[in-house]
Amino acid sequence: MTGEERREAVVQALKGVAPEIDAASIQPGVAFRDQLDLDSMDFLNFVLALHHRLGIDIPEADYPKLMTLDDAVAYLATRAVQPATPHSSGQP
């Protein structure tokens, strides 16, 4: 899974929680809660969306590592994330 795919997975998980979010306007280094008006329920649903989308279990202790777009993408890179659908890697 590429960095761009991880970023897209995070954005789609966010949009599932708050459909009005404009992906292009997300500031990558600013906490979601501060820029997107997310509450703890929204954040829980965001983490669950990542879980369902990527098939990874995210311990509660890791939640602080998912507070910004950059942090979330970096966190997913540390996990053995398999994409939900095969991506075009050029390999059969």
Place this chain on the structure above:
Amino acid sequence: MPSLGADMEAGTLVEWLKRPGDALKRGDIIAVVDTAKGAIEIEVFEDGVLDSLCIQPGERVPVGTVLATIRGAGAPAVPGPPDLPAPPGPAGRARVSPIARRLAADLGVDLASVTGTGPQGAITREDVERAAAAPLKRATAPVPAAADRASAMRSAIAAAMTTSKRDIPHYYLSITIDMTAALGWLRSNNEQRSMEDRLLPIALLVKSLALALHDVPELNGHWVDGAFRRGPGIHVGCAISLRGGGLVAPALHDVNRKDLGALMHEIRDLVARARAGSLRSSELSDPTITVTNLGEEGVDAAFGIIYPPQVALVGFGRIAERPWVASGKVEPRPLMTATLSADHRASDGHRGGLFLTTLDRWLQTPDRL
């Protein structure tokens, strides 16, 4: 037309989901009504057979107007008005996601004309958007645009809060609660739970509130016709802010009797449906107390305005590390301020204080919640 809160005067029938002759069970959803709080699903409160529909989609009628007649099991049929168009779906209702239903209402899309592509043929938001791009066919009543709805909701909130401040002699109390035990228990308990079943602090707060109300029941109910009437159960209205503005406070029912896992699922479901505009009539009509949690916004303490005819509102502030004196030593602890706004006609400060200290006591023994 049921009253879905003290601030509702009228509603517009959007669609019937049952037709004359259909068997009804208590809790079945029979219609959708548009109000300032969004499209509300109307439930029936008795078993029987739908006899006649008295109101057509699109009609706006005052609270108290008869929408339909239901004949009890075994009662003879009485002649009704001519049949109305059949509702969608073979089981009386198409499978529609709440977001899709709301979007369809906003865009004026007839759900009966939409082909679902979701799981088991469910209609998804994308299906509605596709249908909206095609020429419109309105079979249900048009509903107000989002701006109109926000304006109507603002007016409804204004009316209810003005009535409250005018008629209810509020008194206010607060308590600082040490959340060390509750958060510690929550952390270790969540480690045993799957991701879907993890708890948030709000579940513990709401459960503690309900158990404390059991001990101080004069805060749980309504002030009606000059007297307090105790609530039939502990139905906690949760103030939920809506994206784009506005506020609803639908009820979690019989909170004192639910375990934390079930309660957390219900809270998540309620918030999701409130924000998708898919609440049920019973959730809006029967809260016996309201809770507001403004801690997420960084608020230290929330002194709320009671939602009439209720007689109390509980506010939770943020949980933050602050100095706390324990055994003669100052140490950092996660602290939270809980407040009570109560109707002095129904209770006195002494009982209000007992409620807050009981709430605190429950939060010190989270394994008993």
